[in-house]
Amino acid sequence: MKPLGRHLLLELFECDAxxxxxxxxxxxxxxxxxxxxxxxxxxxxFHEFSSFGVSGVVxxxxxxxxxxxxxxxxxxxxxxxxxxxVLQPQLAAEYLAERFTAGRISVVExxxxxxxxxxxxxxxxxxxxxxxxxxxR
Amino acid sequence: MKPLGRHLLLELFECDAxxxxxxxxxxxxxxxxxxxxxxxxxxxxFHEFSSFGVSGVVxxxxxxxxxxxxxxxxxxxxxxxxxxxVLQPQLAAEYLAERFTAGRISVVExxxxxxxxxxxxxxxxxxxxxxxxxxxR
Numbered sequence: 001m002k003p004l005g006r007h008l009l010l011e012l013f014e015c016d017a018x019x020x021x022x023x024x025x026x027x028x029x030x031x032x033x034x035x036x037x038x039x040x041x042x043x044x045x046f047h048e049f050s051s052f053g054v055s056g057v058v059x060x061x062x063x064x065x066x067x068x069x070x071x072x073x074x075x076x077x078x079x080x081x082x083x084x085x086v087l088q089p090q091l092a093a094e095y096l097a098e099r100f101t102a103g104r105i106s107v108v109e110x111x112x113x114x115x116x117x118x119x120x121x122x123x124x125x126x127x128x129x130x131x132x133x134x135x136x137r
Numbered sequence: 138m139k140p141l142g143r144h145l146l147l148e149l150f151e152c153d154a155x156x157x158x159x160x161x162x163x164x165x166x167x168x169x170x171x172x173x174x175x176x177x178x179x180x181x182x183f184h185e186f187s188s189f190g191v192s193g194v195v196x197x198x199x200x201x202x203x204x205x206x207x208x209x210x211x212x213x214x215x216x217x218x219x220x221x222x223v224l225q226p227q228l229a230a231e232y233l234a235e236r237f238t239a240g241r242i243s244v245v246e247x248x249x250x251x252x253x254x255x256x257x258x259x260x261x262x263x264x265x266x267x268x269x270x271x272x273x274r
Contacts, residue, residue: 004207005214009144011250043182045196057194057201059182064192068200068218070141070250077142077249079216081205112214113148113207 003111005063008089010078012096014103021071023048026056029099034058034065037080037092062087067096076100081112140248142200145226147215149233151240158208160185163193166236170229171195171202174217199224204233213237218249 019025027046034041039060046056052072058065063081070076078096080089089109097105156162164183171178176197183193189209195202200218207213215233217226226246234242 042184045180045182047179047196055196059184059192063205064194064203066201075250113212
């Protein structure tokens with residue numbers, strides 16, 4: 001059972017607050033992270049909040065990268081969602097941790113779309129015989 | 138210890154394949170989901186792949202919503218990342234499950250940015266006395 005997508009959830013603590021509060025720095029860092037991960041950039045949207053912080057998303061051919069920063073807590077939450085074998089999400093994570101000089105990081109990788117065999121087969125109604133059932137998620 | 142953000146990871150299985158393959162349907166559904174969750178929409182980006190599927194992100198004042206669809210597997214992965222108390226991510230999830238007529242769903246909610254007390258206090262260098270240390274994540 002192989003997931004359709006890989007989702008890396010990266011938490012960057014004890015970062016440089018000035019970098020996290022700069023729309024320009026966050027945007028260019030995320031685009032560079034996408035490039036380092038070997039992503040094909042389709043589009044991007046970044047937004048600076050009037051109080052603190054920047055939110056942004058890079059839509060890539062392989063899914064997306066997202067970031068939300070809390071400069072007042074020196075914290076950033078990053079997501080790298082990918083499909084296919086080409087993308088190297090850990091290269092994006094390593095670059096961003098270094099770029100924001102994170103003192104501490106947490107990384108979790110989740111599989112998304114773990115399809116049980118019977119679900120995949122249901123989408124092929126022409127099958128004459130049902131395959132053996134396997135346990136669902 | 139309260140997280141800075143809430144991240145709802147929604148997996149929609151056994152969906153209507155035509156809905157998942159339509160850029161228009163996916164986009165309007167995500168914007169409506171954001172509205173139902175009481176989000177303030179800042180911007181959005183959607184992309185239709187030449188093979189199968191749609192990817193899209195709605196940047197909201199409270200963070201973002203993202204979707205990736207695999208019509209050939211009748212599957213969609215949805216993320217609702219929010220901060221603050223106003224947003225109701227479960228309303229977005231319920232709407233999307235109904236809109237795509239999902240036969241089965243999986244939902245996980247994660248806290249993002251769980252700051253240990255010492256980390257939060259480090260960002261206040263003017264403090265005369267350090268607070269009692271608590272365990273980190």
